[in-house]
Amino acid sequence: MNLDQEVDFNLNTRDKKPKIIYLSYIRLTDRVSRTWFLNDLVSRGFDIEYWDLVRIMRENHREYNEIKPIYLKELNSMTELDEQLKNQVKNVVYVILFPQNNTTLSVYKKLSKLKVKMVYIDWGAMPLYLKRAPISRIKYIFCKVIHIKNLAEVLESKKIHLLQRLNIIKKFDIVFASGNSLQNKPRHANKLVSIPFADYSEYKNVIENSKNKVSGFAVFLDINLPFQSDLSLERMPQIDPIKYYSQLNLFFEKIEKIFNLTVVIAAHPKTELNSSYFFGRIVNRLKTAELVRDAEFVISHQSTSISYAILNYKPIIFFYTDEMKLLYEDSVVSEIKYLANYFDLDALNYESLTKLGVKSLNQVNKKIYDKYIEDFIVSRRSKHLSPSEVFISEVTSLCNKAMV
Secondary structure, eight states: OOOOSSOOOOOOOOSOOOEEEEEESSOOBHHHHHHTTHHHHHHTTOOEEEEEOHHHHSOOOOOTTBOOOTTEEEOOSHHHHHHHHHTOOSSEEEEEOSOSSTTTHHHHHHHHHHTOEEEEEEOOOOOOSOSSSOOOHHHHHHHHHHSHHHHHHHHHHHHHHHHHHTTSSOOBSEEEEOHHHHHTSOOSBSOEEEOOOHHHHHHHHHHHHSOOOOOSEEEEEOOOGGGOTHHHHTTOOOOOHHHHHHHHHHHHHHHHHHHTSEEEEEEOTTOOOOGGGGTTOOEEESOHHHHHHHOSOEEESSOTTHHHHHHTTOOEEEBOOHHHHHHHTTTHHHHHHHHHHHTTOOOBOTTGGGGOOHHHHTOOOHHHHHHHIIIIIOOGGGTTSOHHHHHHHHHHHHHHHHHO
């Protein structure tokens, strides 16, 4: 299975357009529609549907900033899913927006039995191992196994792999992958295609449309932690909003005092938060690329949006609150520490912030940033490509070749 080294994606084609159906266990929001190419497909006249399987796969919930286009279908049971699958024509590509695990296994089995065309987009990866304090592979596996949750994950992975080998779960027709780390993974797929991470396209757009000038503020990459619906999916406890925002804003006040600037909030896409949560600070939604471009530095927990900071070579402060440490020592906080360590930094809390100096903040290790870009955002082979053009061209070609 080889990646295409040189690809000419020509969308001015007379090939028959396939019907494209998205299967997802996340609600359809304006951000989802933009990121996963739905807007591009609609504008090009494709017949698309978005099947919302939230009620089938996870605890029912709503998200802020949901949209209700005519192509949205919310399915409530496996019976409804069976009926929808039965009524589809052959020239359909299913874009799967969830991984293969115990929760999603029944859907993958249904699709495999029907031998439908399936594609998967794998992007948004982040470093997993400590950079300066590596552990042996044996010790890593041992640490994973002794933790009950991690043991369950290992067994689940083995089960999925067996079902793949037995072809009970069929191969993806195409897997789109961003960065060397994901492109080098073993794949249960007929074809692997290199594609830039969605953030890379937004970065290029804002860089091309405006000069990179510093505007006297730092930007916080909000992850909507107290109201994050994905916590329940991971069976993690919900943090107290009052305690979280109180500690968060104390941290920001100290940042503003030390560096003589203001902190601006890049709001998480699935949020309705206003400035009152952040003690009157400016809150902007769907403007992360622009905010990071113009900021002096970036403040983050463990958001994939740090890709904007890396692409702009901005300094990053990784931090967590005391309340986060109490609840998420082995999960979110651990991930924050992994990320900080990858960049040769310390993860800070309110108390440790006093140890940070302006001089150390302004030092960006370009070599590490460049490695992160190639490993997790965009590989050299796809830097010149548009994600939507790659996706649309490959999916169209998949169907038309099958019809010949």
